[in-house]
Amino acid sequence: MAKGRRKDVLGLSEIMANTPKQGEQTSTPADPPPSAVEPRRGSAFDHGAIGGMRSTLMESASRSVQEIDPEKIREFGPNDRLAIDESSILELAEAIKMHGQHVPVMLRQDPEDRFFYQVIYGRRRIAAARYLQIPVKALVRNLDDAQTIIARGQENALRLNPSYIEKVLFMRDLLKSGYEMTVIGEALGLDRTNLSRMKTVSARITEDLIRWIGAAPGVGRRRWADLAAVVEQSGIEDEALLAFLSDLNETDSDLRFEAALQAARNYQNPAASEQPKSSPASASRPVMLNGERVAETKRGSAALTLKLFGKSDDRFVDWVERNAEKVLAKAREDWEKDINNNG
Numbered sequence: 001m002a003k004g005r006r007k008d009v010l011g012l013s014e015i016m017a018n019t020p021k022q023g024e025q026t027s028t029p030a031d032p033p034p035s036a037v038e039p040r041r042g043s044a045f046d047h048g049a050i051g052g053m054r055s056t057l058m059e060s061a062s063r064s065v066q067e068i069d070p071e072k073i074r075e076f077g078p079n080d081r082l083a084i085d086e087s088s089i090l091e092l093a094e095a096i097k098m099h100g101q102h103v104p105v106m107l108r109q110d111p112e113d114r115f116f117y118q119v120i121y122g123r124r125r126i127a128a129a130r131y132l133q134i135p136v137k138a139l140v141r142n143l144d145d146a147q148t149i150i151a152r153g154q155e156n157a158l159r160l161n162p163s164y165i166e167k168v169l170f171m172r173d174l175l176k177s178g179y180e181m182t183v184i185g186e187a188l189g190l191d192r193t194n195l196s197r198m199k200t201v202s203a204r205i206t207e208d209l210i211r212w213i214g215a216a217p218g219v220g221r222r223r224w225a226d227l228a229a230v231v232e233q234s235g236i237e238d239e240a241l242l243a244f245l246s247d248l249n250e251t252d253s254d255l256r257f258e259a260a261l262q263a264a265r266n267y268q269n270p271a272a273s274e275q276p277k278s279s280p281a282s283a284s285r286p287v288m289l290n291g292e293r294v295a296e297t298k299r300g301s302a303a304l305t306l307k308l309f310g311k312s313d314d315r316f317v318d319w320v321e322r323n324a325e326k327v328l329a330k331a332r333e334d335w336e337k338d339i340n341n342n343g
Contacts, residue, residue: 074118076118077148089124089127090131101137122136163219168210204232209238226261227261245263
């Protein structure tokens, strides 16, 4: 992802400029916004001074704080938090009741229904307004799906400080939804290396286990990487690990993480005792290609490690990373042919 100043998808400067001061009244436009009344395409309204005035009015409306009925607001895209605590919503509702809503949420018009809106960010404030049965103050932006995801991720990083594993789940959901890594990186404010590390954690730790543990705000990347490595090396199945933890009454998610890590470390894979003893760990063996050392293999007691070097051509390493399944499938196919041919 390109370095330097990121695009201000959030429009934070505009949010602060449009945030009402205490006691200041905001306008309540009729539903739907000005774009709801569309003149016939190709008419005189699309051209000249009238068309310019219409564009200016629409732009002005999109940049002003509006009051929107919470019942006309729908969810959009993957959730960026593991859960919204009900008690925190009640506390926020009480604060809004006493002092008003000073920071607007951000919405976009529902592409499939112009009388409804979709959340870009501000789910807790919307939930509090819905509980109080009052309109929610909002900025309505004209953003596509990718811009919406980037805006949501950037705002959460600034305001909510989501935990590492919440970012991992957000990334996983975005990948499942078909978003490009460039969009995900922009949304999370992460470079390619850190996104790759997140993918490793996501691949090795199941969502059920993550949700059992919780957000674990005090647990960072290295500890989650430790758990991912232990789970892979021990061979413990998700159901078995959760069964070990089923009697734990701890509610603190950081402590639940420590319990899960310890349970995975203590697990003895029953299949391991039935397998023949493998040879002791061997020294690294270089892999040569056209006279150049491009990789090395190392056999351990539980795994064979292939280490690729990117000094000669980073593009090849990147290609192998993207096509690992295809490479292994071809290798297995060749191995099966050798077995059949050699009896």
